[in-house]
Amino acid sequence: MAEPAGRQLALLWGAVATALIALSPWAQTFASGLWSCPFKEFTGLACPGCGTTRAALALAQLDPWHALTHYPLPSLAWAGFIAGGLVVGWRALRRLPLPGLPRYLPLWARFTIVGAVLANWAYSIATGV
Amino acid sequence: MAEDSFPPEIPPLPSASEGAPNEGSAPSGPQLPWEERGNLGLADALIETVKLIAMAPGDAFSRLRANGRVIAALLFGLLFSWLGNFFGQMWNLVFGQAMRSVLEGLEGVGDMGGLANLTVTDVPSVIISMIIWPLFFAIGILIGSGIFHLCLLLVGATQNSPNGFEGTLKVMCYAQVSNLLSIVPIIGGLFAVLASLVLTTIGFSKVHRTSLGNAAVAVLIPVALCCICCGIVLVLVVGGSMAALTAGG
Numbered sequence: 001m002a003e004p005a006g007r008q009l010a011l012l013w014g015a016v017a018t019a020l021i022a023l024s025p026w027a028q029t030f031a032s033g034l035w036s037c038p039f040k041e042f043t044g045l046a047c048p049g050c051g052t053t054r055a056a057l058a059l060a061q062l063d064p065w066h067a068l069t070h071y072p073l074p075s076l077a078w079a080g081f082i083a084g085g086l087v088v089g090w091r092a093l094r095r096l097p098l099p100g101l102p103r104y105l106p107l108w109a110r111f112t113i114v115g116a117v118l119a120n121w122a123y124s125i126a127t128g129v
Numbered sequence: 130m131a132e133d134s135f136p137p138e139i140p141p142l143p144s145a146s147e148g149a150p151n152e153g154s155a156p157s158g159p160q161l162p163w164e165e166r167g168n169l170g171l172a173d174a175l176i177e178t179v180k181l182i183a184m185a186p187g188d189a190f191s192r193l194r195a196n197g198r199v200i201a202a203l204l205f206g207l208l209f210s211w212l213g214n215f216f217g218q219m220w221n222l223v224f225g226q227a228m229r230s231v232l233e234g235l236e237g238v239g240d241m242g243g244l245a246n247l248t249v250t251d252v253p254s255v256i257i258s259m260i261i262w263p264l265f266f267a268i269g270i271l272i273g274s275g276i277f278h279l280c281l282l283l284v285g286a287t288q289n290s291p292n293g294f295e296g297t298l299k300v301m302c303y304a305q306v307s308n309l310l311s312i313v314p315i316i317g318g319l320f321a322v323l324a325s326l327v328l329t330t331i332g333f334s335k336v337h338r339t340s341l342g343n344a345a346v347a348v349l350i351p352v353a354l355c356c357i358c359c360g361i362v363l364v365l366v367v368g369g370s371m372a373a374l375t376a377g378g
Contacts, residue, residue, distance in 0.1 A: 005295040008199040016271050019264060048354045081272070101294050105282045113283060 006100070007092045014089010017082045024060035031057055046124035048117060052077075054129075070129055073120035161192045161303070163205050178205070182306045186328050190335035193299050195292045206302030207266050213308025213321060214262050218255040220314045225250060274298040280347040281333060290337035300332030326352060 023030070031053050039047035051071030056078050058067035067075040091098055105113075123129075162181065166174030181189040278297040281287050290296060307324035311317040326348055333344035 005195060005197040005199050008197065009294065009298070012199070012203075012267065012271060016268050019268065081275070101278075102282070103287045103290055103293060104285065110283050113279070 006098050007095075010088040010092035010098050013085040014092060017085025017089060020082060027057050027060035046121065046129050048121045049074075050124050051129045070127070072123065073116055158194075159192050160194065160196075161189060163303075164192075164196070164198050164201055166201075175205075175208075178303075179306055179309070182303055182328065186331045187335060189303070190300060190332040193292065193296060193303070193332075193336050195295050197295075199295060199298065202299040202302040203267070203270070206270060206305040207263055209305035209308045210266050210270075211259070211262050213305070213311040213318075215259060216308075216311035217318055218250060218258060220311075220317070221250045222252070222255065224315060270298065270301055274301045276351050277301065277329070277333070277347065280350040281337060281339075281344075283350070284343050284347045286333065286339040286343040286347050287337050289339065292336045296336035297333065300329055300336055304328040304332055 034053060037047055037050050039045070040050055052074040055067045055071035055074035058064070058070070059075060059078055064075070064079075067078075088098055162169055162174040162177035169177065178189070274294070274297050278287070278294050281297065287293065292299075304325050307321045307328055310321040310324055313320060330341065330345045330348045333339070333347060334341045337344070
């Protein structure tokens with residue numbers, strides 16, 4: 001019988017998180033293949049996703065303070081993604097119970113997420129990120 | 130010959146009232162041919178799955194179950210995304226210089242001239258890209274699925290879902306079939322992206338048992354955010370091309 005999907009997904013998440021950490025010394029090389037944000041180049045304003053790559057680069061260079069103060073939401077998202085992957089990957093390897101994802105988000109949670117994205121966007125524009 | 134009887138030989142779908150299968154449980158009803166490749170044979174299962182997704186995507190995605198076959202879906206997605214990358218790189222090798230001269234016409238518009246550097250590649254870069262592609266696919270598909278799943282949660286599309294995140298990831302993997310359109314030079318990549326959006330929308334509506342509208346909104350949230358940027362690039366590239374053609378004429 002196949003492994004439960006939850007365990008496969010947890011192992012995949014853990015492997016991806018580990019790979020991202022392992023690749024972090026070459027993050028600048030990979031990022032150099034990306035072009036700068038066209039929206040910002042054209043309008044002078046940050047787009048909602050601006051700072052995601054730079055947050056990853058700052059974290060890869062072990063500079064969490066710079067990452068958090070300049071790109072708060074992307075930094076938290078990257079850190080959560082990596083930490084979450086390591087935790088569930090480890091738990092899957094040890095065959096410990098895995099946390100499940102909710103199938104429904106209460107209204108307050110949805111507003112919080114949308115609000116966080118909008119607040120981060122406003123912060124990016126205000127700080128000229 | 131399977132082609133003659135396709136798609137009528139597809140068995141009828143199970144109804145939604147059959148209940149959600151548990152993780153690792155024996156699936157009920159028909160599955161995707163790719164998930165039955167042990168019985169069908171690798172090549173037949175692959176071809177039948179591609180045909181089914183291309184010709185009857187709703188039927189195809191209705192067959193996805195929370196049956197734990199995540200690795201099979203990932204391998205399928207990897208194969209087609211790898212092919213898409215291969216074709217994209219090939220066309221870049223062939224047409225890269227021509228595109229570069231067009232994009233260099235954008236030097237005066239912000240930093241858009243920098244796009245020209247992305248259009249030219251060489252054979253060693255292509256080979257390296259093909260080798261490390263599986264790693265980037267794994268990273269990209271997991272992050273992409275996570276973003277789409279969050280958007281599905283935001284619009285309440287997963288409330289009745291029997292498949293959860295596994296369903297979202299599988300739809301993303303099987304929608305990679307759209308990369309076959311990258312075989313068309315220059316504009317094939319754009320068609321592949323559009324086809325992928327359509328397949329993903331249909332797929333989410335089926336695996337999460339939600340309306341097409343809900344699924345479309347969930348798909349379009351990240352796309353809209355991204356398209357603010359991509360739309361500008363597209364306008365500039367098309368505008369630059371027209372300007373270059375006009376100047377050349």
